[in-house]
Amino acid sequence: MSGKPLNVGVIGGGALGLSAAYRLAQAGARVTVLEREDVVGGLAASFPVGGAYFEKFYHHLFRSDRVIASLIKELGLGDKLVWKKARTANLVGGRICQMDPVRLLTFSALPVADRLRFFLGMAYLKLQSDYRRFEGVTAVDWVERWMGKETYEVVWRPLLEAKFGEHYRKIAMPWLWSRVYCRSLSLGYLRGGFHQLYVALYQRVKSLGGEVLTGQTVDRIEAADGGRVRVVVGDRWTEFDRVVCTLPTRLFMKVTAGLPEDYRSQYDWGDFHGAHCVVLSLDHRFGDFYWLSVNDPGFPFLVVVDHGNFMPTEDYGGQRLMYLGNYLPMSDRRFTMSDDELLDWYLPYLTKINPAFDRSWVKDSWVFKAPFAQPIVTVEFHRHIPPHETPIPGLFLANMFQVYPQDRGQNYSIEMAYRVADLALKAPLAPGVQVGR
Numbered sequence: 001m002s003g004k005p006l007n008v009g010v011i012g013g014g015a016l017g018l019s020a021a022y023r024l025a026q027a028g029a030r031v032t033v034l035e036r037e038d039v040v041g042g043l044a045a046s047f048p049v050g051g052a053y054f055e056k057f058y059h060h061l062f063r064s065d066r067v068i069a070s071l072i073k074e075l076g077l078g079d080k081l082v083w084k085k086a087r088t089a090n091l092v093g094g095r096i097c098q099m100d101p102v103r104l105l106t107f108s109a110l111p112v113a114d115r116l117r118f119f120l121g122m123a124y125l126k127l128q129s130d131y132r133r134f135e136g137v138t139a140v141d142w143v144e145r146w147m148g149k150e151t152y153e154v155v156w157r158p159l160l161e162a163k164f165g166e167h168y169r170k171i172a173m174p175w176l177w178s179r180v181y182c183r184s185l186s187l188g189y190l191r192g193g194f195h196q197l198y199v200a201l202y203q204r205v206k207s208l209g210g211e212v213l214t215g216q217t218v219d220r221i222e223a224a225d226g227g228r229v230r231v232v233v234g235d236r237w238t239e240f241d242r243v244v245c246t247l248p249t250r251l252f253m254k255v256t257a258g259l260p261e262d263y264r265s266q267y268d269w270g271d272f273h274g275a276h277c278v279v280l281s282l283d284h285r286f287g288d289f290y291w292l293s294v295n296d297p298g299f300p301f302l303v304v305v306d307h308g309n310f311m312p313t314e315d316y317g318g319q320r321l322m323y324l325g326n327y328l329p330m331s332d333r334r335f336t337m338s339d340d341e342l343l344d345w346y347l348p349y350l351t352k353i354n355p356a357f358d359r360s361w362v363k364d365s366w367v368f369k370a371p372f373a374q375p376i377v378t379v380e381f382h383r384h385i386p387p388h389e390t391p392i393p394g395l396f397l398a399n400m401f402q403v404y405p406q407d408r409g410q411n412y413s414i415e416m417a418y419r420v421a422d423l424a425l426k427a428p429l430a431p432g433v434q435v436g437r
């Protein structure tokens, strides 16, 4: 064949952008990834600690995350993917209650009749494979009706409120269904960190002739002559035959010129929370759980994730790493407080969980923040998810705000990456352009 290879720009070097770039490059396209940060991985990126890399925000997999598991194998990392039953618990009324299916029936924070309704409700959701039957119903209404008001107040309301703040009453039941249906007791982790997955994708894209450029903030996307798409970074611009944009929808709308008003009013929609995580390096074991959802009001964080009870501490030079995590509106003062102020506020609450905890256990700490980390999945959300094809020919949108009804996750970003790469490859070509080299 003669002619120029398909020239594709991918905006964003997270799970979605890198996986799309990999599939496009495998199909013979010439790919350029433009990533704003200095490292790839996006929300799943890591930082160096104890001679290893550790995710800035807690990450694990569920058994249903088959697409990422198969990509991990494809990239030669399969022997590092480990599965474990990690201990998960809830803090209720100052007590740590374990929450596996059997223990639901002995969950003393609820009266016996409510425990039974809770158990049956969970069993029903686990067996119900079609989320569409919950469409249009809020999680609050469904849970109150079928699991009871007490279960809602003790178990679900704290979770919904912690994750979605003032929007909690409007959250769609399909989202809550997915939290039960798609999740497994056994959790997966890429021993040594998910960093290895993103490094491997980066290397594959490069070895297939692609480029991954970091420190590149895309300021503008617009249609160019000949059906091409122009991408502007600072005072330089590049034209591509196709562009796959993986920025959150709100950000995409902000940087893209020439989108019709009716498209904007339909899809430039919805709210999100940012992620905020304090990571502590401890020289003592804090508790015996991996995951502790904090259901007690007044705590300044919603979850404690003790990675030292999941993966061996030797992987991190002997350090016990523990997250104190939150989803918050970007206007929350935690996003602007100094690290010392945060620690002064947070650490006394650890004593309420483990009275033996002492500040001297903390040997190091880091604070990570990210906007656009959690879409607010209200009942109307699904009507405002844009299609991957945009009104600008050759420009495709794929991001975690288009994941529905599942809670966003690396698996769904990778699955979407393959879909959008296929669409970009199949779209009509300009004369003289061919997909393969």
Ligand SMILES: Cc1cc2nc3c(=O)[nH]c(=O)nc-3n(C[C@H](O)[C@H](O)[C@H](O)COP(=O)(O)OP(=O)(O)OC[C@H]3O[C@@H](n4cnc5c(N)ncnc54)[C@H](O)[C@@H]3O)c2cc1C
Pocket (backbone or CB within 6 Å): 011, 012, 013, 014, 015, 016, 017, 034, 035, 036, 037, 040, 041, 042, 043, 044, 057, 058, 059, 060, 061, 216, 217, 218, 219, 246, 247, 251, 275, 276, 325, 370, 373, 374, 399, 400, 408, 409, 410, 411, 413
């Ligand atoms: C606290 C937290 C916990 C999580 N836990 C899990 C978990 O346990 N398991 C799991 O699988 N998933 C988890 N996730 C979700 C997972 O991290 C995301 O679903 C996934 O990483 C999203 O990848 P993405 O590529 O779609 O988006 P992103 O990672 O957001 O990638 C978008 C990329 O675009 C870049 N970018 C933004 N603006 C520009 C610009 N103007 N120009 C160029 N580049 C730009 C960003 O820097 C980023 O790298 C968690 C997320 C958070 C925040």
